[in-house]
Structure formats: C-alpha cells, structure tokens
Amino acid sequence: MAYAYLFKYIIIGDTGVGKSCLLLQFTDKRFQPVHDLTIGVEFGARMITIDGKQIKLQIWDTAGQESFRSITRSYYRGAAGALLVYDITRRDTFNHLTTWLEDARQHSNSNMVIMLIGNKSDLESRREVKKEEGEAFAREHGLIFMETSAKTASNVEEAFINTAKEIYEKIQEGVFDINNEANGIKIGPQHAATNSTLSGSQGGQQAGGGCC
Amino acid sequence: MNFFRGVMGGQPSGPQPTGGETVQRLCDRVASSTLLEDRRDAVRALKALSKKYRLEVGTQAMAHLIHILQTDRSDSEILGYALDTLYNIICNEEEEEQDMLASPSIPVSGKRRNLPVPEDNAQKQEEDLGVLFTEKFLKDPESVMLLLTLLEEFDFHVRWPGVKLLTALLKNQCSQVQGVILVSPMGVSRLMDLLADSREVIRNDGLLLLQQLSKGNAAIQKIVAFENAFERLLDIITEEGSSDGGIVVEDCLLLLLNLLKNNSSNQNFFKEGSYIQRMKPWFEVGDDNSGWSAQKVTNLHLMLQLVRVMVSPGNSPGASSSCQKSMYQCGLLQQLCTILMATGVPADILTETINTVSEVIRGSQINQDYFASVNAPSNPPRPAIVVLLMSMVNERQPFVLRCAVLYCFQCFLYKNQKGQGEIVATLLPSTIDANSISAGQLLCGGLFSADSLSNWCAAVALAHALQDNLTQKEQLLRVQLATSLGKPPVSLLQQCTNILSQGSKVQTRVGLLMLLCTWINNCPIAVTHFLHNQENVPFLTGQISENLGEDERLVQGLCALLLGICIYYNDNSLENYTKEKLKQLIEKRIGKENFVEKLGFVAKHELYSRAAQKPQPTFPSPEQMLFDHEFTKLVKELEGVITKAVHKSSEEEKKEEEVKKTLEQHDSIVTQYKDLIRDQDAQIQELKQQVSTLSLNNEQMQAQITQQQSQIQQHKDQYNLLKLKLGKDPQGLSSQGDGAQVNGLNTEEMSQLREEVEELRRQQTLLNTQLSDKDTLINTLKSGAVVVQTVEAGTESSANRELLSELEVLMSRVQSQGSEISQLQAERQELIRRAEATASAAPPSSGSSADATEVSDLESRLAAQTAETERLKEECRGLREGCAGLEQQLASAQSTVAVEQTEKAKLQQEVQESKKEQDDLLMLLADQDQKILSLKQKLKDLGESIDEDEEDDLDSRDQFDEDEDEEEDNDD
C-alpha cells in the first residue's frame, strides 16, 4: 500500500498494436485475445520494487484510434513515462512512430522517459519489422527499446520496470522536479516527511555517489 | 456615465428611442470607435442594458462583443464588461445571478440548488433565450477557444466573468461545449488550473464550472481525474473542515460524485490512489452532536453517497469487493458502524448510513463477519443486527429507515451462508436463548404482528436467510411455535399458511407467499412438508381459480407460482400429491391456460420491473412495498419451467426425464472423455519423457559401440601381430627334429666320436639358437597373451555387459512403450466408438448441440492426440531400428571376439605345445650332454687328451649364435 514514489505512465501507439493487452498482462497477468477497442483512456495500476523501494505505477492506456487523438493528448503533460508501442507484424505501425514521437515531444514535459516497444514478438513468422530497425530508431531518437509479447508475457514486466528505473535514475540525478506533480511523479505519503530532511543532505549523497 | 446619459436621455425633445435603437447605436459605437475608451463605455452601457433588453442585446451585440474579446485583449476592463454582458444574455438563472451581484462571495445556504424551479411561462421564455443565445455563441467554435484562452488571463475582471460565462454556456448546451473543450489542446487541463487559484471566488466558481464540465462525459471526467482532481478536491475538503465545512465542501463532493459515478476507470484510480483511506476521517463525527446544521447534513449525505458509489452493487464484482476490502482495512466501515449506533444522529443521515453500511458489507465475508460482531452500546450490549431489526418491525419508525434496515439485513445475508445459519439458528429449539431478544424472535414477531409492513419486511428478511441455502431451508422446517396455552405447538410453515388462509392484507399475504416460494423452491422435503397439510392445495387451487378483483391478481399469481413449485420440485413421495395428480388437479379445477395466465400476473405487475432493477428496496409509498429484488430473480427463473411443466403430459414428462437422463449421461460421457483425454495427455507426456531418455541412452550406446569398435580394431591388430610372430615358429620347430646321434666308443670310433662331438656341438649350437629364439618368442607371446586377456576382460566383460544390459532396458522400455501405445490406440478406438455412438444417440434437444460441439471438440483433440501417438510410434520404431542395428553390431562384435578367442586359444595351445617340445629337447640335450661327458671321460680314460679349448669354443659359439638371433629379430 505505502509507496516511496508514484509514477504516472501513458501507453501510446497505433490502434491494435496491443497497448491494452500489455497493460492487462502487467496488472492482471492475463491475455485478452480479442481486440477490445479502447474508448478514450483506461486506467490501471501496479506496485513494483526498484532498488528496494516500493514504486506505484499509475498507467493510462490510451486509445490508438485517430478520432481519440485530441483526448489522449491531454495525458501527455502529466506523465513521467511513456510506452510507445508498435506492432512488429505491421510495418505501418512502425512507420507512424515519427508522428507519435513528435506528438509526444510536443505535448509532454521534456524529461518524460519514452520506452519504444515492438510488441507481438511471439508472431515471428509474420514479422515485418526487424528488431534491428527498432533498435536503430530508438538509438536515433534517444529512446529505450524492447521487443515484447503481451501474449506470452515476454519482456512485459521488464518494459514497465526498466522505464521506471530510468525515471528513478533521473530523480537521483536531480533531473526531475519531484515536487511538481505535473511531472507525473509523486513522493509517497509517509516518505514525504523523511524526504524533506533527505533533500537537505542531498548534496552529501550526491558527493558520495560521485566518488564511486 | 456622460456617454450613457448622452445616449439614453440626451434628446429629451425627440421621441424616446426604443431599447432596440439604443442597443443598435451602442453596437455601432463598439464597432466603429477608434478610441478604446469610447468602446469601453459603449460595452459598459450594453452591459447595463443587457438584463432589461436581453433579447435586443443578445441579437444585436453578440458578434460585436465576441469581436471585442478578440481585438481588445490588452484591456482587461473592456474584456470584463464584454464577458459580463455575454454572461447576462446567456445565463438563465435570475436568482443566482442576483445573489452573485449582491455579494461577490458565494452564498452560504446549503439549499441553493435544492430550490424547486418554478415552471412558469416567463421562466420558460428566459430559458429559451438562454439556449438560443448559447447556440448563437457556439456557431463558431473559435469563440469557445477564445474564451478558454481568456481564462488563462490572471486578471480577476477577466477570469471571474469568464468562468461564469463558460459555466452558463455549459449549463445551456452541455455536450456541445464539452465537445469543443475536449478537442481544444489542453482545454480541460487548463480549466483544472482554476482550482489552484488563490482567490476563493474563482476557485469556488471553478468548482461549479468543473461540475458542469464533467457532467455525463466520461472522457472529460477521466482527464479531470488525471489532472489530480481527487487530490486537490480532498485537500480542499480537509482545509474547509470536512463535513463541518461550507458549501465549498458540498461543491467538491458534488464534483467528486460526478467524476466517480459510473466511471469504473476513475473508481479504479480513486481506489489505487489510496483515496478511500482519506474518506475515513469524514465520518469521525463525535457523539456530542451539538449541531447538525443543514449544510453538515447535506455534506455528510454526499460523503455517504460517495462511499456508496465505490461499492455500488452495479459495479463489477471485482471492483466493488476490492473497495469493500480497503474500506474495512482502513477502518471506514468501523467508523460508519459507530455512526449507526450513535445517538442524536438525524434520521436521514442514519438512514443513509445504514444504506451505506449495507453496500459496504454486501457479499464481502470479512465485512459481513465484522458487522455481525458489532454491538450497540446499550446495557446489556446487544448485537447491532438485533437493534436494527427492532426498528424494522417497529411501526413508529420512519418508512425509509425500515427499508434501509431491511436492505442492510439482506446485504448481510447476501452470499453469506454462515450468517444465514446464525440467523436461522436463533429460531431452532436447541439454540434458543430465552433471556435475550434474538433476531429470530424479532422476525417471528414481525411475521405475525398486526402491522402488514412488519409482516412483509420480516417475511422477506427470513426469505433472505434461506436464499440458495438448502441446509437452512430444511432446518427452518424444524421450527415450532407455541400458540395459545393448552394447544399443541404448530410449525412455522403451518403458521404461515394458516395466516395466508385467514385473508389478511395483500401486503402480508404477498410477503408470506414470497417467503413460502423461496422456502420450498429447490427443496423437495419442504415441498412435501407443505403438501402434507391437506388444506394447502385446496386453498391454492381455490385462490387461483376464483375470479377476483385487480387487487388480488398478484396474490393469485403468487399462489400459482407456489403450486407450480410444488409440481416442479415434487419428489412424488406423497401419494395424493404426486406431480401427475397435481397436474390433473390443475387441469380439472383451474385449466392449464388459466393457470399459466395467472402465473404471468406476477412478472406483469407494474412494480415488478422496478424491483428487478436494483437490490435496494425503494418504494414510492409503503403500500407499494410488494416486490423483493431477489424474489424477482426467482420468478424469472421459475416462470418458464413451471409453464412447461404444467403443459407437459405425463408421457412427455417421461420422455423429458429420459432426455434429461441421457443428457446427464451425455454429460458424464463428456466428462469421462475429458478425464480420458487428461489421462492420455499425461501418458503422452510420460511417453515423451521416455522417448527423450531413450534417445539419450541410444546416443550413449552408440558412443560405446564406436569405442568398442576401436578396441576391437586394436585387438585385431594385436592378433595379426601375434599371428605374424607365430607364423615363424613352425619353421623353427620342424628344423629341430633330428639333431641327436649316438656315437661308438672304439679308437676307430674316436674320430667318429670326434666327428660326432663336432656334429653334436653344431647341433647344440643350433639347438641353443633355437632355444633362445623360442624363449623370446614365448616371452612375447606371454606378454601378448596377458595384454589380450586384460583388454578382453576389461572391455568385453564389463562394457559389453553394460551395453547388453542397457540394450535390454531399452528393449523392455520400447516394449512397454509399444504396449502403452497400443493401449492408447485401443482407448482411442473406444473413445471414437463411444463418441460416434453418443453423437448418434444424442437427443435433438437444445442442449445436445452444445454437447455436439463439445464432442466434436473432443474428437478433434482426440485426432490431435492420435497424431501425436502416431508420431511417438514412429519415433519408437526408429528407436527400435536403432536398437536392432546396435544389436547387430554387438553380435558381430561378439562373433569377432569369439573368433579371436578361439584363435587365441589355438595360439596358446601352440605355445603350450612348443614349450613342451622345448622341454623335451632340453631333456634330450641334457641326456646328450651327459653322454658327451661320459664319452669324454671314456676318452680320457683311454689316454686321449681333450682340448680344453673345445669347451670354451662351445661357449663362445653359443654367444655368437645369440647375436645372430638378435640380428634376425631386427630384420623382422
């Protein structure tokens, strides 16, 4: 229940790439074989542990359909992390990444961590986008990259957790302003008090980190 | 003001200009004036006229005002006037507007929105105008966008009227404005910033704006929630003093309700954000209750509603139950129960608290258990359930409160077998505690009291203690009631039917009939008990057949339902009232059609569908308290089957039975199949495992075989070497044959003897050579034999044995696999045969098609399994072939070994023989030596001198021979 940090995520990408399935697999460890078109956004949450700390992830799964684009844009600003998903069996979903990325960069805060995800890795026989292409795109745009399968759960945990790790590191580095909730980060209720004293000694902490 | 006067009253001589003309002149001024001040004055004047000449200003000035909003962005004053004017022409609520004008702060009255709106004509016209002008304003969506940007202006004179104008627009044309805001970038998010405004007026009006904005629009509700609305609103509520706070708290609560009602995504977010925990302190209302202001009552009411939204029976079961869990864990339920038992709580708050507790415990075992343990702080302490039931059967309590208690009791028993058992137990003879009032006593009291409402409530409450609980239905049959002194006790069931037949109020009879139907439904023993009373069936048939008035229709329908259950759940144990006899009775006394029509009265009743909607018992008036939600489910379930049962002839019934049986059989076959398949799955799994171990073994054996083959090759090589060496021996042996001769002893003989000695010496040399030759040969042979023996012992005896035993294991596994496979095949054949048999035997009823698909599903799975088995067999065959190959190889290896062994034996024998020969030769040699010596002696005796050298010569010759031998070896 009690958490050290709370991160807000959004999941974006073309319709049918498996965004809702990724969320469902992450929160409920289930797979949904039929496409249940998302209307607007749906909320999901789960607790994870990083570096021995409880971190609450609040995730907004957005609709990929063009008609919902204006609604889903409202969610960029307050998110600390974004999973940008394409479908490795549909090249068009990969081709649209640039548009998605532009949209995200334009509406989100500049520190938002973006994880590029090539989903449906279980469908190797129908693959249209090589893993190397995904890697190259991620490298070129400074994103983290991973291929996942919401069906077999392969790399699903990792995708969410690695994104959180990246955000966590950014916090340690002092990149994020954790007191501004608009960044999609919140300090846990009972940690808030201890953290204020911690922040006082943060200089010392950082010095310690620097010497290592 | 100068300008104003100039326009309005500056021309006293001419005719008074009409309002329209004035407005027109002002509009012209707004449009054409190049001076900001002129425009500002004109807009201010328009504002002043905007109420009196609403129509004129609205029709003529709107476009100009919007234009001002676009062009005069830098002057907040003119913007303020323009926005005010627009607000005046668009807003309908005269009163509210006046309120706001009178004092810029928010009114304190909690009743603001509760005032009934008078529906007179003037009002209607006003509203039409508002909608008309709103539409006009919305013609260009850009205007709304413009308004949104103006709201970012910090200046109070712009922001405040802007907020009010947008709120008014939303009130008049909600969905259209929502649509525009939704598509404008960050539209909703920007409006959320209003809640952070330090000026309370703006924050408070921002709340009203967000209320309108989020009305009925899930997408907006979600964005508002995403923008941390829950956090902000809960903070404001706390800051304002929670339930003791003013109307701002009320507005926050209303907005929260908007965001959460019927929005599962937001509810999930609310729960996951641990906001449920933050609701708990709201209900920490002290027992002193010094003041319950109207506002506090309103606030608490909304707070309770908020709790209910999270655990509403209409939510998905998973969502509700996790909220129920955290409400218990954070102590919110406990807090609510404290209010329940507190004194001085206003009745409507108490009622709503009971309803809330009901939904917090409904279907949640932990919460129900907790509720059962709550005691009222009375002396002696009484269970809360008992205290509540006392109110339910108390005529003096308010109707809504009694309904709430019934709801609470129902929710306590919902999916709570334990609770049901505890309630019924308080009625059983063995567990009755005479000293204290129990739930059972209260229910019985209510059931037979003179108050029909109590009768109904108690009957329904008792029915809920029996819902889906066969054990309790049977237990309740044991309950006996003491009647007037001297008379024998009567069973509860009997007493219910007695009262039924006494013709009490409709409400009472409906209640009792619902109780009886629930009781005997799905419980043949209870049916038998009911039928056992000779008066019951005639009473029911009488009720159903009579042609009674409108009022009695429901009772007739329920009687038909009760009789129907008696048929449907009849186990034919009473001779007079078998299924068949009851049906004949219906046909004779009532008529099938008539019976079915009467049965239909129940679900056709006007109050039925209302009760079917939701579990909470709510009735417009006490008289309309007739249907229970759970009971409507029962009716839905039974109406069809009873109609069928009554229409069916006994033959059909029999057939039906048969079909049912075959269906059951079918089911059991299907389950059998499933089991079989499961077994086969396991077997296949096992076989796969075996195959993999076998192939591993196979590999190992192959490796061993290659190893052995190389060893055999080595043997062969050694053997050839031996053969080669041995090949030379026979020659040596044959040349040895006639070496020794015996010489004479006379002088003449001397030379002869000498010659002979010479000859002997030569021969000896030769023999010596041969001997040493032999010796070396024997040595090599010996060492060779040892090698052969050790190698053979090492490989053949251990490795070969291992190989053999492994082969045996392999073989036996292959065999068992084979037998398993043939078993599987047989089973499969059997399955297919049965599947075909059942497929053809399956009755053409509705259920069979589902079964057929299941069977076909099974068949396809079988086919898959057959293929798998086939594959496994193939693999086994391959393995077997591999094994045969291995065996062959082994056999050939063995035969090679055997050949070698015989050859070795032969060799050894030869060695033995040559040894023996050698021994013989040695003996001969020794003899001859002896002879030579004796001859020498004779010669000496005869006076002949013998060269000493001769003996040395012999030795040196020996040595020479040995050297020669070595050279021979090297030549090999």
Ligand SMILES: Nc1nc2c(ncn2[C@@H]2O[C@H](COP(=O)(O)OP(=O)(O)OP(=O)(O)O)[C@@H](O)[C@H]2O)c(=O)[nH]1
């Ligand atoms: N084989 C396979 N199918 C997947 C995988 N992930 C999703 N799917 C399927 O892809 C379809 C679409 O998945 P969704 O998660 O509903 O897609 P979405 O991205 O949420 O789509 P929108 O809500 O319209 O934006 C469904 O039929 C899923 O069963 C995966 O990893 N492997």
Ligand SMILES: [Mg+2]
């Ligand atoms: Mg989706």
